[in-house]
Amino acid sequence: MAENTKLVMETVRAADHDRYLTALYAPEDKRDPLFSLYAFNAEIAGIRDRIHEALPGEVRLQWWRDVIAAEEDGAEVGHPVADALKATISAHHLPKAAFENMLEARIFDLYDDPMPSRSDLEGYCGETAAALIQLAAMVLDPVAAPRFAELAGRAGCAQAMTGLLLLLPLHRERGQCFVPADILAAAGSSPEEFVTGDGGPGAERAAAATIALAREHLSAFEQGASALPVSLRPAFLPLALSGAYLDKMERARRSPVKEVARLSVLRRHWLLFRRATRGWPVA
Template sequence: MCCWRKTAPWPQRSSPSTDVTENTKVVIETVRAADHDRYLSVLYAPENKRGALFSLYAFNAEVAGIRDRIHEALPGEVRLQWWRDVIAAEEDRAKVGHPVADALRTTISAHRLPKAAFDNMLEARIFDLYDDLMPSRTDLEGYCGETAAALIQLAAMVLDPGEAPRFAELAGRAGCAQAMTGLLLLLPLHRKRGQCFVPADILAAAGSSPQEFVTGDGGPGAERAVAAMIALAREHLSAFEQGASALPVSLRPAFLPLALSSAYLDRIENARRSPLKDAVRLSAMRRHWLLFRHATQGWPAV
């Protein structure tokens, strides 16, 4: 079974300059196709930082999409281990021939990014491959921290390594809010494949269960669980907004995808059909406007 994205094929032999150009195009297209919100956010970053950001987001898209491409847990774990080996390899090792992997290795080396953060992210992504329970809110926050929050912090280190450490806690809040919003948007997909990211303690408090939430018809218990998840995402979003006005302009692009979270949550709450069954979307114009406004004005003091 093939485990490579169609957008990231093995490159054909060509001149070095063509390889660089084509590989860069592959990395950008990977992000544009799989994570359009982050793709748009990169366009507001300084031009000399965009390649590194695209490589981070392309890597994230690759590992986040492993289950959808491979469908089986064990080969998925093998794929995650391949990424570990690529990242852990010595800097002078020859290119591996995968456009996203080669671009990521260059970014890690050029910006001295901590390899441990990538290892933790890959470890967290093992959860994606199985249908195990998410035991508690704390476990969910830990998952969000190792994935979305870590990605924000790595992007911040690329943009401004001097300022990034001061906003690590804010990145944690932002990552939880963004990841939880994303999980809510993916509810129809997760339920279709029998997966539940809603913590068991939240489900129990709502009068539901993982099995009922996934296979049921979206009764009162499931709706209460969704409402609790929205409230949890808003809690982290509010905590982020409390300190977001202090973000320097140099770091805004790293946090910019969060500009859409509130609008997504509003749309989920006010949707005519249950978010358990139908994916919620924002119009392209709305997304562009929110990103532009926060890129140029930041987040006002709360």
């Protein structure tokens, strides 16, 4: 295995272990392209954690735009993840616009502006997690993938919202609020109170409403998931964990506002194995 390939795989294993596990269920010749997509996602999702300041973060996002937009698809830039991604885009004819939209959405991560509304949150999830699922599906089976674009949208919303709920304590600590302002208002709270308050009843109700929203999208995904061909399952496997994470949040003694819900490694392996081998039952 080439050194760069190892570096890309290790990037995913370290930064996004759940997606790393899902890629192992893909055919061997599809794993490296999937790792390149997931490593790219980890790179841009982690910009705020590494750089901390918004303007340098935007510069980094622009660097990725320039790399992806470059006409010389085969030209290497000396960055293992970027080179692997460019090779994947070229080999699998992936739409560069999807990456541009993903990078544009990630600007939100760099600032402390509140998420305005439920529809804005769904748009953010669509441009990030849903787009990543669809791109992975195009790598796995370009013929079947377009038929499941709508399902990828639902899956991405469910998976991204679950991920954001898991990050609530971290986001509150650094002054971010991904819980939509309209949901907070309906719960008797506000973005400012949610971030700086003590996580009281309003924050609890808002978190519960966001869990319900994630479940709504997860349920819609599961309604159609039984139709997924085996070839596309690895792209959607992160959804095998979403329901279990949401269950854990609802049953935990402490609120997801204050404590991160966790699944054991054994539990995650079992859930992924079950869906990878059996698929989703008819809902």
